[in-house]
Amino acid sequence: MKILTTVKRVTDPDAKIKIKPDQTGIVTDGVEYRMNSFDEYGVEAAIALKETHGGEVVVVSVGPSEATKEIRTALAMGADRGILVEDAGELDSDAVARVLAEVVRRENPDIIVIGKQAVDSDRNQTGQLLASYLDIPQATFAYSLEVADGWATVGREVDGGTSTKRVKLPAIVTADLRLNEPRYASLPGIMKAKRKPLETLSPADLGVDTASKVRVLKYEAPEERAAGEIVDSVDVLIDRLRNKSKVI
Amino acid sequence: MANVLVVAEHLDGKLRKVTLPTITFAQQAAALTGGQIYVLVLGSNVDAVAEEASRYGVAKVLYANSPVFENYLAETYAPAIVKAAKEVGATIVCSPASTTGKDVLPRVAAKLDAGMVSDAISVSNDGGLRYRRPLWAGNVLTTVEVTTPVHAITVRTSDFDLPEETAAAPVESFDAGVGADDSVQFVSFDQVKSERPELTDANVVVAGGRGLKSGDNFKMIMDLADTLNGAVGATRAAVDSGYAPNDWQIGQTGKVVAPSLYFAVAISGAIQHLAGMKGSKTIVAINTNPEAPIFQVADYGLVGDAFQLVPELTEKLKQIV
Ligand SMILES: Cc1cc2nc3c(=O)[nH]c(=O)nc-3n(C[C@H](O)[C@H](O)[C@H](O)COP(=O)(O)OP(=O)(O)OC[C@H]3O[C@@H](n4cnc5c(N)ncnc54)[C@H](O)[C@@H]3O)c2cc1C
Numbered sequence: 022m023k024i025l026t027t028v029k030r031v032t033d034p035d036a037k038i039k040i041k042p043d044q045t046g047i048v049t050d051g052v053e054y055r056m057n058s059f060d061e062y063g064v065e066a067a068i069a070l071k072e073t074h075g076g077e078v079v080v081v082s083v084g085p086s087e088a089t090k091e092i093r094t095a096l097a098m099g100a101d102r103g104i105l106v107e108d109a110g111e112l113d114s115d116a117v118a119r120v121l122a123e124v125v126r127r128e129n130p131d132i133i134v135i136g137k138q139a140v141d142s143d144r145n146q147t148g149q150l151l152a153s154y155l156d157i158p159q160a161t162f163a164y165s166l167e168v169a170d171g172w173a174t175v176g177r178e179v180d181g182g183t184s185t186k187r188v189k190l191p192a193i194v195t196a197d198l199r200l201n202e203p204r205y206a207s208l209p210g211i212m213k214a215k216r217k218p219l220e221t222l223s224p225a226d227l228g229v230d231t232a233s234k235v236r237v238l239k240y241e242a243p244e245e246r247a248a249g250e251i252v253d254s255v256d257v258l259i260d261r262l263r264n265k266s267k268v269i
Numbered sequence: 270m271a272n273v274l275v276v277a278e279h280l281d282g283k284l285r286k287v288t289l290p291t292i293t294f295a296q297q298a299a300a301l302t303g304g305q306i307y308v309l310v311l312g313s314n315v316d317a318v319a320e321e322a323s324r325y326g327v328a329k330v331l332y333a334n335s336p337v338f339e340n341y342l343a344e345t346y347a348p349a350i351v352k353a354a355k356e357v358g359a360t361i362v363c364s365p366a367s368t369t370g371k372d373v374l375p376r377v378a379a380k381l382d383a384g385m386v387s388d389a390i391s392v393s394n395d396g397g398l399r400y401r402r403p404l405w406a407g408n409v410l411t412t413v414e415v416t417t418p419v420h421a422i423t424v425r426t427s428d429f430d431l432p433e434e435t436a437a438a439p440v441e442s443f444d445a446g447v448g449a450d451d452s453v454q455f456v457s458f459d460q461v462k463s464e465r466p467e468l469t470d471a472n473v474v475v476a477g478g479r480g481l482k483s484g485d486n487f488k489m490i491m492d493l494a495d496t497l498n499g500a501v502g503a504t505r506a507a508v509d510s511g512y513a514p515n516d517w518q519i520g521q522t523g524k525v526v527a528p529s530l531y532f533a534v535a536i537s538g539a540i541q542h543l544a545g546m547k548g549s550k551t552i553v554a555i556n557t558n559p560e561a562p563i564f565q566v567a568d569y570g571l572v573g574d575a576f577q578l579v580p581e582l583t584e585k586l587k588q589i590v
């Protein structure tokens with residue numbers, strides 16, 4: 022089975038994000054980057070599928086040349102081959118999905134397992150857009166995944182509870198955080214990853230124009246909440262809620 | 270025609286409340302485009318839902334009853350939404366930023382060649398429509414512009430009020446022209462049944478974290494919530510530990526809530542959690558650790574043991590509410 026997965030290079034989720042004074046972006050000096058958290062779950066799921074069914078895991082990133090680091094991390098976890106589609110622009114999910122669609126058309130994977138959301142841009146669109154461009158079924162927000170007889174059975178986290186759906190392969194599955202426990206790259210894994218193939222393409226090689234359909238005009242910091250009061254008893258708390266905030 | 274199409278959601282034969290603030294968003298957008306609002310209801314027996322949706326200041330409600338739509342599937346709902354959007358001349362197609370909206374709307378957007386904005390918190394006009402949306406777990410707000418003729422928008426419902434009730438608009442049956450898709454099968458929806466208000470529209474939310482140490486201990490969270498007719502929430506760590514169902518998760522990857530009163534009990538206050546509750550009007554934090562980051566966003570903080578303070582609070586509130 023051929024499995025395709027993706028990794029996005031994102032700012033460290035625990036980093037304090039600052040906005041540039043001219044509001045054109047975030048301050049990137051001194052900011053650490055790493056693989057998008059959700060993609061760790063996507064990569065883990067892809068490798069686990071290979072371990073069960075055999076085959077190959079191809080990992081794709083769309084981003085600057087530095088994103089080879091995130092691809093190597095996935096290779097060190099156990100993916101077999103990497104593809105970087107190099108583009109240093111601020112792409113919307115639609116442009117990424119159109120690039121990925123062309124990679125998928127070249128690679129013809131049996132299943133595509135990716136993260137549900139990038140923790141920087143928080144859009145939660147790419148997998149669904151990709152499924153739509155490829156006209157294949159999708160199973161988003163997966164907390165469980167089983168593949169048998171050309172179908173994937175996926176448990177999904179949805180409002181109001183959980184839901185189970187079966188999709189015929191090829192299909193797209195997007196990973197939620199309870200899908201698995203991503204493995205760490207082992208030292209031998211890291212050594213091996215250095216020798217695994219990593220191809221670099223440009224969007225133009227794939228015939229894709231990465232012009233975004235959504236343009237960001239301004240970045241701002243949200244209003245901070247004012248510091249509150251430490252109360253020293255339940256009675257004082259109730260008094261404040263009743264008489265000051267008037268919420269009970 | 271610069272009309273707005275709202276994709277309605279329903280559960281157990283009733284309009285889901287998240288649809289209503291989405292209609293408010295649509296009203297604000299339509300006021301800027303000069304267009305009219307259409308609501309689309311898909312299901313197998315949705316006449317009553319369509320009727321309900323018609324009473325909130327919209328131009329028309331379209332509904333389609335079909336066995337194909339009995340259970341929600343992105344693969345069958347998306348083409349129906351695409352068809353409706355074209356027929357009503359929608360330049361904005363919107364849905365709540367619920368799990369269904371997030372699942373289906375990108376699929377629609379690709380087919381309509383529409384730029385898509387997730388989690389819009391406002392719409393305005395400044396030489397063209399502008400949307401604002403939070404990202405980076407709520408630590409950044411951006412103002413964006415969509416460059417395609419059609420815009421696909423999921424609406425962060427906690428940022429919009431409920432629309433006013435009006436006289437009923439016309440309700441019309443819609444031929445979606447969608448057949449079954451044999452590449453996908455719905456298996457089940459396992460609903461977390463509850464008598465409590467929904468998290469996303471409760472006035473009071475009581476949320477518990479990993480510090481509660483067990484699912485059984487969530488009972489005190491539920492007791493406090495029930496005393497105030499509130500909903501119950503949880504952190505990712507509490508859900509991961511099996512103390513609470515996933516449907517209760519609040520945060521960057523869970524639900525976003527903005528009640529009048531939010532209790533964070535035994536919750537440290539990670540940014541991913543704050544992303545889902547920072548918009549609450551009044552925040553109360555109860556935590557043994559005075560250094561917990563949750564106190565930096567709390568209006569009132571109680572430093573101490575939840576196992577002692579929460580039951581005491583519940584008992585004392587019972588005397589007065
Ligand atoms: C990509 C990603 C997405 C995420 N999305 C979310 C999300 O949507 N929602 C979310 O919540 N988290 C999310 N997280 C996880 C988040 O980073 C934190 O790990 C999580 O919120 C911590 O949960 P907690 O506060 O319950 O647990 P902890 O951080 O372990 O805090 C427990 C707290 O309980 C206190 N405590 C212990 N005993 C008591 C007692 N007896 N009485 C009172 N207080 C006590 C402790 O002092 C501590 O502050 C995400 C993480 C990642 C990487």
Ligand SMILES: Nc1ncnc2c1ncn2[C@@H]1O[C@H](COP(=O)(O)O)[C@@H](O)[C@H]1O
Pocket residue numbers: 027028029030057059060063081082083084114117135136137138139140142143144145146147148
């Ligand atoms: N630039 C990118 N390169 C590779 N994968 C991406 C990129 N952007 C998004 N993705 C994938 O799509 C998922 C959802 O991203 P998004 O829709 O942008 O929130 C992520 O978890 C990634 O797996």
